[in-house]
Amino acid sequence: MMRLMTNAEISAAFTMIGKILELQNENPFRVRAYERAALTIASLPRELSDIYDEGGMKALRAIGGIGPDLGSKIEEMVKTGELKYLKELRKKIPEGLFAVMQIEGMGPKKTKMVWEKLKVKNVADLEKVAKAGKLAKLPKWGELSEKKVLQGIETRKSMGDRVPLTAALPLAELLVEKLKATKLCGQVAIAGSMRRRAETIGDIDILATSTKPAKVMEAFCALGEVKRVLSKGPTKSSVNLHAGMQADLRVVDENVFGAALHYFTGSKGHNVHLRGMGVKAGITISEYGVYKGTAEKKGKLLASKTEEDVYASLKLPYIAPELREDRGEIDAARAGTLPKLIEERDIKGDLHLHTDFSDGGADAVTMAKAAYAKGLEYIAITDHGSGMGMVRGLKENNLAQYLKMIGKARKAVPSLKILAGVEVDIQPDGSLYLPDKILKELDWVVASVHSQFKQSPEETTARLIRAIENPFVHAIGHPTGRLIGQRVGIEFSVEQVFAAAKKRSVAMEINASPPRLDLRDIHCKRAKEMGVMMTMGSDAHAPEELDMRFGVMQARRGWVEKGDVMNTKSWKDFEKWLRAPSPIGRRLG
């Protein structure tokens, strides 16, 4: 069936409803119900349309936070591709108000007020009335709030939306180093979505302990990276950075570091879930610790020093930050079934990298030396086999030359095992760019989509399954083809493609290249649930790109364990696995 609305679109619809209801001063809990549902849906590994086709309304209702009303709204969207309720709501609110509400300091109440009293319909209107001094005359507003709004508009203009983790993490680590260098702090740590390794982050959260919080705040606000101070208090300060991001610093007492770190790491959903459990157990959880009793009437302190203590107070084992998305980790913790997450040091080989035989920047010997220096036991050189005119690489007529190059690398770095591989294009019809007679001469075949991203989900599903069914394919490279913040990638039935991969023992790659991170977290999780094997590849085009750091982060967010990723095996075991008879008759040359 043609998919009428994807999870992303349904999630966006609920987010929009939540915002409109907020502007209308609706019951905040009703607003939150929509927000929560939107978040839940965005992180579902399966498409709602598939869930509905299989299990109907009952299956929708089985999703946490989806009740009779939201269930029937989802039903309407997957059946008709639209939602009448949202259409009606939209008519009542000027589209531009949502951007107004995004401005720093402009919440739903203030937005509603400027709309009703000053007919502000968008950010441009807001700027106009602010500059005309009309804002300051509103009840409860003053000169300063007007100035702040203008600053907020400027900030919005100069800052993008969310920033990729891969770009923001190094900057945050620098800020942490600088704070440590002041010698004013006991501990300094990154918190927030960045600590959870979310693929994009909204701002940088840093937590520190100190006995001189005022001095720490002074030092923080005076850092060279800081453009403007938004707020400054003894426990919390916020600044805008020149790099176009916001950074928040909290300073707490040493003995509540664990509670604070837990609190500020989030996610919001995870924390709310835990606090709900706390209420039932008669305890209160805040950034200052876990207490017996209610928020109004606190009793004895139960935990605060470490995150482990916080979880233990709820009779739970420690939950890794990457899992704290309220995607079932709390139930798993309760049941004792949390995954033992993969770590960077578990990776023993790199199964996807390029040399200057195709579009890489370094020759095979250089890449091999760099890989060995990184401590890898084995690599697969996988230069492109692509029909795209601009891409050099493996063709029907130069296999001997390619193997000769790889032979040279093997001689130059004898301690590193080097597989002769290829990254072959999956053509629009699912056939591969290179014929089987070439592929069967290679040790490791990664098949990837590099063109024609705009097929229907049905066509793309068939395309990938056909590639999976090629007897010489070992892995599907960067399966969704997305580029973070740039390209959404191809759309297909994850269920059907993963099922085919499992049946044929073909691996799904976790591409660790910073712009890709593909499979993404929720797809990793689904692959694991379905028993699909995975590989990890750096997709390096230069020696310094032989780095799996961000790929491992993404995998950890997807509940991936060492045993789920084939190249965590030692060379000996990997070779055995690769040579073993399999449903598709693999071979290792």
Add this chain to the structure above:
DNA sequence: GCCGTTTTCGGCCCGACTGTTTTCAGTCG
């Protein structure tokens, strides 16, 4: 709007900072 071995109705997480206030609402995370 969701949810229930404390409730099918009445809850729903907790606290800091700011500005414009004379005691607190709004915003943010």
